[in-house]
Amino acid sequence: MSKKHRKPIAPSAGRPAPAGRPAPPGPVGILQEAVRHLRRGDLALVQERVERVLKLGPDPKLASVAREILAEAHFRAAMASADPNKRLGHLDTALQQTPAAAKLHFHRGLTLWQNGHLAEALIELDATATREPGRRGLAYLRALARIATEQSWDSAGLTAAEANTLRLVHRLAQRKPLTGSVMIEEPLLGKGAGLWQALVAMRQNPTAAPLDQLKVAAEQNTRKPVGRILTYYQGVAALRAGDRDTAFTAWSHAHSAGWVSPELAENLTALLREDVIGLAQENHWQDMINRLPDPGADRIVAETASLAYFHLGYEAAQAGQWPLAAQHWRKANELNPNRYLSQNLALAEEASENWVNAAEAWRDMVRRRPRKEDHPDYLTDVQVAALWSHAAECYGHTNLTDEIEPCLRNALKYAAGDTALRLRLADFLLRDERGDAAEVQLREITAADPQHVEALVRLGRLYEGWWDRDPMPIWQQVLAINPTHLEAREALVDDYIKMVNDQAPFSASRFSMKHPGKSKIETLEIGLGELPNHPKLLMVLGATHARQQHTQQAREYLLQAYQIAPQDVAVVNFVMHELLHVGGGDAVEQMIPVVRQIPRLLPVFWFDQAKMALQCKLGEQWADIFFQEAVKYSADPGLDDSRAGLLVEAYEVAHQENASGLCAVLEKRIREEVPTSGALSYIEAYRLHFEKGDVHGAARLMREAIKTARRVNDRGILRRAETIESLLKGMPHRFDWQRVMKDLLPPDFM
Secondary structure (H helix, E strand, C coil): CCHHHCCCCCCCCCCCCCCCCCCCCCHHHHHHHHHHHHHHCCHHHHHHHHHHHHHCCCCHHHHHHHHHHHHHHHHHHHHHCCCHHHHHHHHHHHHHHCCCCHHHHHHHHHHHHHCCCHHHHHHHHHHHHHHCCCCCCHHHHHHHHHHHCCCCCCCCCCCHHHHHHHHHHHHHHCCCCCCCCCCCCCCCCCCCCHHHHHHHHHHHCCCCCCHHHHHHHHHHCCCHHHHHHHHHHHHHHHHHCCCHHHHHHHHHHHHHCCCCCHHHHHHHHHHHHHHHHHHHHCCCHHHHHHHCCCHHHCHHHHHHHHHHHHHHHHHHHHCCCHHHHHHHHHHHHHHCCCHHHHHHHHHHHHHCCCHHHHHHHHHHHHHCCCCCCCCCCCCCHHHHHHHHHHHHHHHCCCCCHHHHHHHHHHHHHHCCCCHHHHHHHHHHHHHCCCHHHHHHHHHHHHHHCCCCHHHHHHHHHHHHCCCCCCCHHHHHHHHHHCCCCHHHHHHHHHHHHHHCCCCCHHHHHHHHHHCCCCCHHHHHHHHHHHCCCCHHHHHHHHHHHHHCCCHHHHHHHHHHHHHHCCCCHHHHHHHHHHHHHCCCHHHHHHHHHHHCCCCCCCHHHHHHHHHHHHHCCCCHHHHHHHHHHHHHHHHCCCCCCCHHHHHHHHHHHHHHCCCHHHHHHHHHHHHHHCCCCCHHHHHHHHHHHHHHCCHHHHHHHHHHHHHHHHHHCCHHHHHHHHHHHHHHCCCCCCCCHHHHHHHHCCHHHC
16 A cells, blocks of 8 residues: 555554644743753843743742843843943843852953943952852952952952052052152063053153053053053053154054043043144144044034034035035034034035925924024024924925924914915815815914905815815805906806706705705806806806707807807807707807807817717707818818818717718718728728627728828828727727727827
């Protein structure tokens, strides 16, 4: 039997059933995992495993083991850290787990010593001595710490070299002057007595500068801790000899090697101060910047360096180098931030089009402004508002639009009566589609200034989109202030038209509550009372009369609308079609020559008239008249089309509206008027596609149309045919030919 088809063996008595998933490990298993993570140095996982064990409430012995593992993990992390503060944190955490661990107290003492906390370090070393008195080097360090903290010490547990060295150190560390001869008794720690002779000489004579002796001592004693000290004292000797550059170099090396002491920091700072102040007095700003390794280490040095960057930025700005100026002023602001720098930085960032940086600099400036009115640089509320407003403008150039609103609202705190500012906030809220918040701001403006037209218009537009608000009183209020306000007039007209439109039930409902029992005609007449002779109201009133079979009134209102706006294409388009519905063909015939003269009228106007006439069954003869008007535009040199192209367009409209007789008339006209244009192949392809579904045949004929149109340079047919042929090649089935032509052809085609 193959392994693939082997049946599972049923469990027998005494044999455990196969487990689907191994049981989770117990406390011992979890601690074994913690030890593995400890070996890999993964402190986080060690801590997680130990905490899990402790939550299980194990026996005290196992809990103690868990804490020892966690303490060891933190100890290793402390030893791996170069940062004394982080090291101290890990050691403190380790001691919380195992407070009696001698090595933790010992290394905590060393770390405190490194940080300059000698008294606390001595406490830790004493604690180590009670737990592990025989630790190597402990007796020497405790005695040295006692000397450093001016406490008594003894030589118990010290080697002869350690005792002799500490006696010498004790003499050197005393505050009183070192007079008389100093016995240098060997053996001593370190190699050679030259080190101690140099130090004794420098201690006895403040002018002694045994630079060569210290250099030799440094070459003999190469251990890093001793080397750092000797390097420091080489700097002291060099300064005593008047060699500031060598002193600075030595102290910088000692600092880089990890030597930390108040004296070293003070000496380096003093040299830096002297250098930067001297260079500043000579206006050597770039030299000063090149000289500074860490200008933020000392307040005076930082302020002087900030001054250098300020001057360098000013020079760059004068030369028109705004990005460089911004770079210098950013650094100056980091070292010594103040409002003057913020202002200069903001200007430079704007000139460099760093809009976010500019906005933040303006905000920083306004936050740092003096608040007492008697201060010479005090900013008035108007000035503060202007700064916040300008910060908002800067954010407007970025994608951080969320910052615009807080800036504008802060500006309004200082200029609550500034309606232009409040209107800006309202506009921002409207763009952010927060209508409720925008309404609050607009209402604030109109409450303070009921005739503020801009705010009223925005409020009206806002209410147009809300079902529970009535914008009409807003438009009426605007027109009461300015009767010629075009937007308000048109909006009020549209609202009256909505009332008689069954698709706007809320508008009709609001009006019926104000004017109960009014018919559609009466509603429109009320509108005409408010807006006399408005062509849109007149034409809709005419159409409403037409729907109610009031033929004479319909013609009168429609013609009145046309007479008032004979150049308005939308009005003319509506009126011509509605006149045909009420038997006004004679009026339409009189209008056609006049309408043809409307500037920039395109063939699409006449095609629309023809299509509407066919759709409303007003007679193919009217569609033919309108098609003839459209084709006349082929003589217009500004129209990028041809007579053949316009005739084909007419044929497509007629075919789409099932006007077969008109299609025949148009095809006959094409054969007689433009037989060599390629239009015949085009309409044959059209019929094949729509009447027989023959896509391949249509594509073949369309290629013939393209060849013919190219030969005679008929741009109208060529453009249409190329557009459709490219689609026919990739489509095995029919597609919406008319929609494609409408979407892809330029407007002047239509």
